[in-house]
């Protein structure tokens with residue numbers, strides 16, 4: 001068993017406004033994290049998600065399924081909620097450019113993002129992590145709006161936010177947060193001259209079946225609100 005640190009009293013885990021999140025360092029041991037990074041780099045399925053994507057995207061890379069990481073992620077989520085949540089998606093991103101993150105909220109209920117690129121490739125220790133805002137996706141908005149409307153989401157958040165947290169990038173650090181909160185990658189400054197130097201994250205999305213059905217109905221314009 002490696003040293004798995006969840007520092008409830010660390011500055012990252014204090015309540016900030018209404019933002020619900022925790023930071024976990026060393027969720028795997030250093031060798032396991034470096035192995036996973038190398039295996040993912042060698043995965044042949046890296047693609048541009050769409051013609052305007054800035055980064056490389058890898059949907060549901062198989063090499064990580066069934067790993068110790070998932071067991072630990074799910075144990076953490078069980079501590080956060082009694083709801084029956086399932087893994088609905090996972091993906092990896094490789095930042096081939098050091099560009100600003102895109103403001104968005106996620107589709108699921110809990111997101112866990114995990115950072116794999118070794119520390120020596122990160123040229124600014126204060127950035128490259130996660131910016132997490134106190135603003136949540138509007139109750140009846142659909143994923144077509146909150147997931148992809150970067151400029152519109154940026155404006156929506158900037159008009160409402162009173163607080164946000166900055167979680168700096170660290171190799172082998174994971175952040176678990178409420179997916180309804182708007183967030184974006186804090187502009188990275190990594191050595192992008194080679195793939196192993198580019199910022200890589202592996203992200204898991206969890207939700208209940210009821211939540212997924214509601215979100216799909218919203219996308220299809222079928223959802224009837226109870227309020």
Ligand SMILES: [Fe+2]
Pocket residue numbers: 104105106111183
């Ligand atoms: Fe996200």
